[in-house]
Amino acid sequence: MKNLFRLILVLVLAGAGWWLWTFLFPSPEKVIRQRMVRLAETATLAPNDNPIVRAAKAQKLVDMFSPDAVIRLETDDFGGRSYSGRDEISEAAMAGFAAIRALRVEFLDVSVELDDNQLSATVSCTARVQFEDKKDFGVQEMLFTFKKVERQWVISKVETVKTLS
């Protein structure tokens, strides 16, 4: 009985130690997934968000991109749009956040593929976007490229993917 108790205690301590290790030193894949969740949260706007909150969110969104980031969007609803560099992205984010009353963004089916050098990664996901508290939502397949800059994972490229050609 005593040995069983000791065994259980060792297993619990080992489990707690492993959890602490993964919490303090998460894998690059886990970090990137967390960045995607934070990106979706930052891009989500509530109807009662005041202009100061929106401006802060837009700035926080831009900080997740690298200085030379490129965004290429091609959707049936909004046509083709392209933004290059943080300045253009910032302008677009500020304008968009000021014009849209409410927006809900989720990234589903996120798949992370690290490159061999472990300094860049490709993330494929499905973006689900709901505008203005409407019940209907739009979906779009997306591809993100992350790169590690000064120990931080930032987005260097975003592009839409045509699921049906």
Added chain:
Amino acid sequence: MQSDIAATERSDRFKRFLFGRRPKVTLLRAAILLAACFVVFRFILLPVRINGDSMLPTYHTGQINCVNRLAYVRHRPQRYDIVSVRLARPNGISAPKVLYMKRIIGLPGETVAFHEGKAIINGNPIDEPYVKWPCDWSNESVTCGPDEYYVVGDNRSMTMPSHVQGRAKLERIVGKLLL
């Protein structure tokens, strides 16, 4: 004394009703059933909730259905099959959370076009009894590759730009709708 015996007998009868004469076997059966349901509904028959108007009047928003992931294990998709097409592929073997639900009208190697609302396959119009509402679509023809299927919804009264349609690669077709 007699009431205690009666109460014990009632309790025994209730336990037998719940767990049977052999509780361990009953629990084992329940565990097997639970595991089977988990495997079937997580990996084989995917429950889906339909959202959107592109498959009206065949399917409407809110309807529940199942996607049979094993439908194309032994044979390829056929014309008029209603299939689910995945967008991004999630990690591992879990099913995608978002799927397009569309009908196949063009098979690999075929040329597909719309002319004044009629679907034209290899130059010939096809019969589409499931299209109930008027359609005025017209577009240039596209040719499906060796592993591509042309998919489109049944609601052709939508404007063409707002109706998601096109060629889907076979590897993106997750399965066939069951109901």
